[in-house]
Each structure stands twice: as structure tokens, then as C-alpha cells.
Amino acid sequence: MSIKKQYLKRKPVCKVTFRISEEIGKSAGTAHVVGEFNNWDFFSTPMKKLKKGAFTATLNLEKGREYQFRYLLDNRNWQNDGGADKFVSTPFGDSENSVIAL
Numbered sequence: 345m346s347i348k349k350q351y352l353k354r355k356p357v358c359k360v361t362f363r364i365s366e367e368i369g370k371s372a373g374t375a376h377v378v379g380e381f382n383n384w385d386f387f388s389t390p391m392k393k394l395k396k397g398a399f400t401a402t403l404n405l406e407k408g409r410e411y412q413f414r415y416l417l418d419n420r421n422w423q424n425d426g427g428a429d430k431f432v433s434t435p436f437g438d439s440e441n442s443v444i445a446l
Contacts, residue, residue, distance in 0.1 A: 345415070345425040347444060357404040358446045362391070362425070364415055370397030372417040377401050379413025379441075386416055405446055412441040 345368065348361040362377045369375065375391040381403060382388040391399035405411060412432060415423040424431065428442035 345423070346427045347425060349444075349446065351407065352404075355404075356407050358407050359402060360405050360444065360446070361400060361402045362413075362415075364391065364399040364417075364423070366394075366397040368417075368423065369393065369399045372399070372421070374418055375399040376416045377403070377413060378416050380411045381405055381413070386419070391415075405444075407446050410443055410445045412443050414441055 345365055346363045348363070350359040352359060364375055375393070376386060377389045377391060378384055378386055389401055389403065391401040393399050415425065417423060422439070424440060425442045429445040430443045431440040432443055434441055
């Protein structure tokens with residue numbers, strides 16, 4: 345899993361590409377990136393499955409903020425991104441969310 349950040353010079357946003365690796369993605373039929381940027385809506389940000397099994401999604405996110413997020417595979421399996429800037433406990437206290445800082 346990885347995150348690529350591309351800061352735009354003329355806009356106050358960062359183009360963020362979220363990627364789930366082939367190793368994790370090949371066993372999943374669907375993947376969504378779910379987080380504060382989409383009000384934790386499970387289905388508003390589907391990820392595109394690539395030929396070799398990886399998943400990817402690109403979002404424009406506001407600079408100067410932090411966003412908590414996770415990946416949802418097959419509508420039931422939550423995954424964090426090892427490439428996140430940090431991790432924080434969920435409000436439920438049973439796991440952690442990935443955090444991206446822009």
C-alpha cells in the first residue's frame with residue numbers, strides 16, 4: 345500500500361493517489377477508500393482495480409489538513425495503509441485509522 349502526494353501550485357489542494365498493492369488487492373473483488381474527506385461513506389470513493397490486482401484512487405484534498413482514512417475491501421475487510429504519515433486510535437478503541445497530513 346502506498347500514498348503519492350502531488351501539490352498543485354495554482355490551487356490550495358494536493359492530488360493524492362491511494363494505492364493498494366497487488367499482494368493485498370488480488371484477493372479482493374472491490375476496494376474503497378473511506379475517510380474524513382468523504383464523511384466515512386463506505387461507497388462514495390470506489391477504487392479502480394488494475395490488471396495485476398492493485399487498486400488505485402486519486403482525490404484532490406485541501407492542503408494544510410490531516411485526514412483519517414482506511415481501505416474497505418469487499419465491503420467487510422478494513423485495512424490501513426503502511427505508508428500513512430501516522431496512525432491514531434479509532435473512536436471505538438478497537439483499532440487504528442491511517443492518517444495523511446497535507
